[in-house]
Amino acid sequence: MKKLLLLTLTVFVLALAACSSDNQASDDNKEKDNVPEQQPEGNDRYAATFPFSGIETDESVDNRTIGVMINNHAAARPQSGLSEADIVFEILAEGTITRFLALYQSELPEVVGPVRSAREYYFELAEGYDAIYVYHGAADFVNDMIVNRGINFLNGSTYDNDGILFKRESFRKAPHNSYLQLGAVYDVASTKGYETTSTQESLNFLTEEKIETLDGEKAAQVKVEYGDNTSESVEYTYDEASGKYARSSNGEPSVDLNTETAIQVDNVFIVEAFHEVIDDSGRRAIDLKTGGDGYLIQKGQVQEIQWENKDGRIIPVKDGQPIGLVPGKTWVNVVPTDPGIKQSVTISNE
Secondary structure, rough: OHHHHHHEEEEEEEEHHHHHHHHHHHHHHHHHHHHOOOOOOOHHHHHHOOOOOOOOOOOOEEEEEEEEEEOOOOOOOOOOHHHHEEEEEEEEEEOOOOEEEEEOOOOOOOOEEEEOOOOOOHHHHOOOOOOEEEOOOOHHHHHHHHHOOOOOEEEOOOOOOOOOOOOEOOOOOOOOOOOEEEHEEEEEEEEOOOOOOOOOOOOEEOOOHHHHHHEEEOEEEEEEHHHHHOEEEEEEEEEEOOOOEEEEOOEEEEEEOOOOEEOOEEEEEEEOOEEEEEOOOOOOEEEEOOOOEEEEEEEEEEEEEEEEEOOOOEEEEEEOOEEOOOOOOOEEEEEOOOOOOHHHHHEEEO
């Protein structure tokens, strides 16, 4: 009887101990649940990097790039949506008037424009960045090239003023009043069987440590001339506070029409390329494949560099090695070999 009583007492004590242990574990778990999750330090908190701006994000970065032809005639200024493009190529179209190819991936404004017609060298650039190429009208032979080369495109002439993809605004006259409703691009592209997602290889971007060690000549003011001194000019002025360059056209600050946001640039990339007029309308062929001389202007400094076309992308190189970009916005100004980059570009520290 004593043995049975002792055994029963032992079992009771063990059960009581187990229950106490379970309660303590439960309390410990509750305390752990109430402790905020430790956030990773530094860049580890971001899941990805936008491939053409180098900006880190916790959002998805697989939306396909959209390349839009944007008018730069004086009657088309100020434009809409330019301040949000990751990369903008500024290249001569006719005469001394330039036109933009704006590449959108990390930011997608509601409206972009005015939209203008296509050129071969623009759609070849768009293809290099795997972009859906958006334009409004083109010469028949240019349209044929776009179709025959398998470019994924949306032509505003097909959707002119449909109110979904394109809208004609009354405050400007044609051909300076066609505006792309950018939010509709992916839906319309899907109806044509185009992919609207894409995994892109990132451009080469500098780390914060590399940015702090940038070394070059001072470049507070950059002026790019397209033609003689009475023609179109572009200016970039460095702002020490923001570490960016503010853009102007013919002395007028470049701003967004809808938001009045000033266009500020992290990388000014100027390249020299061979230009040739190919018809009576003044259309050009431009060699963006061979490479040549260039300037890379960042953080108030300029480097004399070379440029190369790598798999359809225009990249800066020095001593045969790619040079990194500062994360942010990049504008690429293409100037003719005649008169040349030294004659077309003036850089000063004033």
